[in-house]
Amino acid sequence: MPIVAARRYTAGKPTAVSLEVVAGTCRVPLPPGSFDWVGIADPTAEEMEALRAMYGLHQLAIEDSLNPKQLPKVEPYGKQLFVVARTAALVEGDEIAYGQTAFFIGADFIVSVRHGSNRAHLELREHLEENPERLSEGPDFVLHAILDFIVDGYLAAIKPLEKVVAEMEEQAIDAFPDPQTIRRIFRLRRQVRRFQRVIGPMEEVCDRLTLAELPAIDPAARLWFRDVLDHVRRAASRLKGLQETMATIVETASLLEQHRQGTMTRQLAAWAAILAVPTAIAGIYGMNFEFMPELTWRYGYFAVLAVIASVCIALWARFKRIGWL
Secondary structure, eight states: OOEEEEEEEETTEEEEOOHHHHTSSOOOOOOTTEEEEEEEESOOHHHHHHHHHHHTOOHHHHHHHHOTTOOOEEEEETTEEEEEEEEEEEOSTTOEEEEEEEEEEETTEEEEEEESOOOOSHHHHHHHHTOHHHHTTOHHHHHHHHHHHHHHHHHHHHHHHHHHHHHHHHHHHHSOOOHHHHHHHHHHHHHHHHHHHHHHHHHHHHHHHHHSOOTTOOGGGHHHHHHHHHHHHHHHHHHHHHHHHHHHHHHHHHHHHHHHHHHHHHHHHHHHHHHHHHHHHHHHHTSOOSOOGGGGOTTHHHHHHHHHHHHHHHHHHHHHHTTOO
């Protein structure tokens, strides 16, 4: 069986559980103040059947735990509780990899079933074992700790995305994004939307654990789940901010690009107007008419040049004053 760790805790102090007992078909009753914490990864149907027989798990919950594409949810089954949470971690590039962790919680046990997540709970378990007083509170405290660990993974995945989006936003101010950047923006928007579809149900799970009366959850533990709920909402808020920022990057860049193009257009129009003056005058005197009085005037050439220069300078000054040049 792919058991990552199996412990029996009495008054918060751990003792190893033999794998033969976990894989058996019956379970020795535990003394008061004791509970089992079994963590498994990517189990088969046969391996889950062994745990079902040992802990009396519901068959529907077993089927859901074997499906790695379940959305987060909370389901009570008699005196037991079944919880599904989705894990998320940033992998190569901007890709977010998702996994699943299912929990079976009873009065004296908690079984965690991981699918597709590389974030094992070994370090978390060691950290909790350093505080036997808290660990003695029971399986619901362990559930809170693991959910908090999973939600912290959300925030860790969002932080690098925020940095990437901030850099793209800064670059969009200086120049219109190139096609590669635009494609990356749309990939990120797709990733964020998918992430939101995970966090939404996760928020509902934490909200229910905080407010509802559920089996195997002590009312005093709801305060701890409220803290997890706050973290989930914070992650959802940051994702919403990311989505809004990416939605405005291209729009803002387009407006800035239109402004830059408008400035260039005004400059070109101003110079075209200035150059139109000598062009028009030269065109007039380029006509092949015999009787043009100015042609025989001694100072006609210099007078025309003076007129051209005066008009061009006046136009340049005018355009400069209104900000076109």
